Amino acid sequence: MAGVSSKSLAAALESLEPQLALATTALAQDLFGILELLDSNAGLRRALTDPTRAGADKAVLATKLVSGKVSATAQTVFLDLVDARWSSARDLGDALEVLAATSAIAVAEGQGGGPANLDKLEEELFGFIRVVESSHELQRAFDDAQATDAAKATLARQLAPGAGDVAALLIRQAVTAPRGLKPTALVQRFVELVAKRQQRWIAYVSVTRELTTEQLRRLQAGLNNLYGRELKINVTIDPTLVGGIKVVVGAEVVDATAATRVAELRRRLAV
Incomplete structure (x- = not known):
């Protein structure tokens, strides 16, 4: 992500920061849920990022999409993203993914251990990557288009039985919605966000x-x-x-x- 999209993401992260001190994993789950809606409808993504469409119209569309389905905080975060400018429709979803993961990571950070908790989260995510990358069978299992999301999530949980709630959430997101990446590649991106938080x-x-x-x-x-x-x-x-x-x-x-x-x-x- 570069150019105008990069600036919009930076502004969104800055606006999100004050909300993170009291955030729970529910915020991350809500944002990941909105991302799932966007990823399932290319026309919707284009409508919400169309630079020629009035901001008020996009806000109405976005509100109808999420009102009553997510928290007020998640809805505000999403409406702010829709109000921003994006170089491509894909970038809006990428930004949502970053904000959702950052929200989850901040929850781990705030659980009484600060940097120690972030170190633990990073190791849990790395542990999952190491296990999967050591087995071609596991890689094929997660790449299998016929396997259900529930089956992949169950397998992921079995591979990381000691993972905390935040690591489990991020790993589940990576294996059920890798968005064109290998699941381990998306987990690696989450690791990079942990490092940035550190x-x-x-x-x-x-x-x-x-x-x-x-x-x-x-x-x-x-x-x-x-x-x-x-x-x-x-x-x-x-x-x-x-x-x-x-x-x-x-x-x-x-x-x-x-x-x-x-x-x-x-x-x-x-x-």
Whole structure:
């Protein structure tokens, strides 16, 4: 996904983020359900992404499609996507898939373990990939067009008996609705989304000189307070850095241009 679709997806993810702190797997299930409706009707996808069609008309169509079938949050997420611009009809479905998977991953993240839970989820997904890719028979079973979704879901669950609710949901989605991919390839995409989520827990810090133990302690405390969670800090030395410090957490960059936010960190690092 590139160009205008990439920008629309980025905006949708940003709008979704405030909803994720209290999200449950029900939101992901609702969004995957809407995706199933779109994937079953090419004409509907074209109608909802037609740039020549009035936004109000598309909103009415989208509302009729999901009203009373999904939660209010899922409906709002979907209507926002329909209101955005997409390079192709396929991109709308791809975006829904990313938002649904991200919602599920955020549930794992919020279950009391933060990055540890994400590590566990990643390993559960990798475990499924390893098992399937080690057996041509299993690969054929999941590729079998005659096999029912229920049968594939049951087999997947047997192959990952210890998987948590989120991993089970993502694996089930991959084997029942791979959307043109091998199921393991879609699970790998979900792994990549987990890795992206993990970046929210790592602070990449660049400073002009090596920090003392006390400065590192102060930096840790300042970043934890700034982001409201326990971050892992990765420090590199860059003597050419303007402003003395640069911090990257996920997609956010805090540098000398963000004077009000970086000033507190500078104060904490002061000897």
